[in-house]
Each structure stands twice: as structure tokens, then as C-alpha cells.
Amino acid sequence: MRETIDELVKETIRELNEDLNEAALECPDEQTPLFELLDSMAVLDFILGVEERIQQRFGRYVQVADETTMDASATPFKSVGSAVDFIMKKVQNDG
């Protein structure tokens, strides 16, 4: 499961980075910072991309955003690794 989520998160980041051109996002790994490199519109775009991919892979809608999404101190999207962990829990709990 984690491998699948990791793959779809990185796919989404690479697609997003075609527009953003952030050097740090070219080859994302677990430690790559995420939230600090994205403006709020890009965070929304990232979430949209992840939700679409989850729907394609798992056949159901899973809400990835919550009330901490845009909170710099509490966001689960601080790094690629924390984003993958958070999204995996969401997919498991919404199953």
C-alpha cells in the first residue's frame, strides 16, 4: 500500500513541477520538503492531483484535504514522506 501511495504522490509532484520548475522537486524523495515550496494554489493543485489518482487506482473518492492542510505548523504535507504517511492513513481509514 505504501509503495502505491508513494508512487502516486511522486507522480503528482512531478506533474506539478512541470509548471513550478522547482529544482528540489525534480527527483522527490522522503525527505524532500513540500509545503514550504508550494503556494496555496499549488497545494490545492497537489491535493487535486492526488485525489484524482487515488480515485483512479482505488475506485473511490478519498478526501485528502482537512482543516490542517494549509496550516504551516500542522500541515501533514511538510515533506514528501509525511505526505505519503498521511495519505496512506486517509486511504486506509476511508476504506
Next chain:
Amino acid sequence: MAEIRFDDAAIRGIVTTAGDRKVMIEDEAEAFGYDERTLKRLKRSMGFASRHVVSDPSVCTSDLCAQSAHRLFKGLAIDPSSIDALLFVSQTPDYRAPSTAIILQDRLGLSTRTVAFDINLGCSGFINGLYTAYSFIHSGMERVLLCVGDIASRFAYPQDKNLTPLMGDAGSAVLIERTVNSPSAFVLHSDGSGYEHLIIPAGGCRQPVTPESLEPKTFEDGAIRRAVDMFMNGGEIFNFTIKVVPAMFEELFALSGREKETVDYFVLHQANRYILQNIAKRLGVGAERLPMDTMTEYGNQNSASIPGTVNARLSNVYSQKRVRSVFAGFGIGLSWGACMVETDTIFAPPIQLYQKGQA
């Protein structure tokens, strides 16, 4: 907790007037510093495409509402002097004082026995205004005119790339009348701890207008604005919306005793595409029952976005049959509310653009 039910009031007509000038996002992109890729992203996630604003800088929200009200009176063959109360919900009144509602009382030909006052609210304003109107009917009145809207393009600084491309101008007029056996339910919430996240800081008594508050400044987020212009912390408003709106629907379903499957249409404040898609997916409701594209064509119409969506997207439905609706608004305050109401073949013509001389 404000949870209220009525069965003696109903909406008879809804009319909305939008700004006469259509502005395409492509025409504004350069002024906001959007490159082609940013523009593509914003269209996809936020739904930016066009918006309607007033072309004449002297036109006020009350002018749009007055045009709507005249059309409403004519369409329903209503004598304006039969109206008991006039509520004007807006953040863009004609003057700081007196209430614009009182000016409209005279302008629309209402009796001097009319109760008239303003309510200062934005995106939740239609729900709060409708609740107040239903309460007036429940207290013994026969007819209430609810006017809602904003010249939103005027409270956002023209070069504020975070807010201005969202904003559209509109004014609606809604007639509420005494009836029987028309069940409705309202849930209303306020949380002032978040007041700074969506605010016009200067211009009130707390921070009066000074030469400094009229100076444009560039902020950390790259947006340019003055202290007398609206500021929105988009991230906080996003978090707030995601947190409160789904929970509010659960409250409303419990209060009304009706499940979402029994609702014909969910007409929500048209904040942005992502928020509406997110709510629709959580509710398990498709775009055919939860319109999402009013903002894409007209911009965010603030308190007029719910009636604006009825007129822009569902005019035929509301005009031709009995409809059970959930209306929901959420935003500045912070404030949020929803209601479940029933309407039966009401006067709901397609949205009209402002025409000088029609108000």
C-alpha cells in the same frame, strides 16, 4: 446553538442582477503577473474563467438590488406597499450611515410602516438574511423583501492577485411570504476568533482611514493592497471551510429529519471550484444536483451567490416545479449557515445584467 425550524414561511421569488461588464481572466493575467502555466493551474483548481463587474463606478449594490426588486414585483404582480420588512445584506452599503435598507424603502415605494435595516455579512449572508425573514413571518408579518449582494470588485484592491480575480458584482431580491405546511430548517454558526482571516482592516472605528491606510503595499504573499481593502488568508479560509461545512450538513440533516437523498438541489455559496467539488464528493452528489460553475462565469458573488446560482443555473427548475433545496453559505466573520427549504413554482427568471435606468 442556533437550530431552528419553521413551517409558515416560503420563498415566492428570486431575482438576481449581475454586473454588466464581463472580464475574462486572460485579459487580467498580465496585470496579476500570471504566466501561462499559473493561469492554467488557477483555471483548473479555482475555476477562474470570467467574472461580471459593474462598469460604472457610481453604481452601488443597492442599484443592482433595486433592479432585481423591480423585476420581482413586476413578475409576481406585487404591490410594493404590501411589504412589511426590507432586509439589506451587504458589505458594500451606499453610506456608512444610514442603513441602505431604509433608503431602498423609499426608492422601491414601500410603506413607511416597513421595518428596514442592514445586515453586515458576506458569504453566509443569504442564509442569515433568509433566517431573519422567516423569523419575521413567524412573528406575524405577511411579506418580507430580502436584498443581498455586493459590489465585491470594489472592496478588493484591483492589483490584489489573490482576491480580485475571484470577485464578481451582483445584487439579488428575494420575496418571502406567509404560507402553510412549508417545512424549513436552519442551522447558523459564528466564530469571531477567526475574524482576522477575512477582513477590511481600516475604515471602521478600530482603525480609521488615514493617509497611510490608503497607500498600496506589497505583502509577503506577493499581493498588493491597502489597509482599506479586503484581505483574505486563503489557507485559513480553506481550512475553516473543509472543517465546518461537512459537519454543518450533518447537523441540518439531523434537524430536518431528512436525508440527503430527499434533497433535489444543493445550492452552495460559490467559493471556488475545489471547495465545491470537495463538498460534492463528500456528499456523494453530482454536479447535476450541486451546481459548481456560477463562479466560473460570474465570479464569487458573495451573499448573492446562492440566489445567483438559482437564477443562473436552475431558473427552469425552480420556475416549473416543487423543489426541496439545501442552501449553504460560509465565509467572513467567520460565519456559516445552511437551511433546507421547499419552494413551489416560484418566480425565478434567468440572471440579468445591470442596465442603467432599470433600477
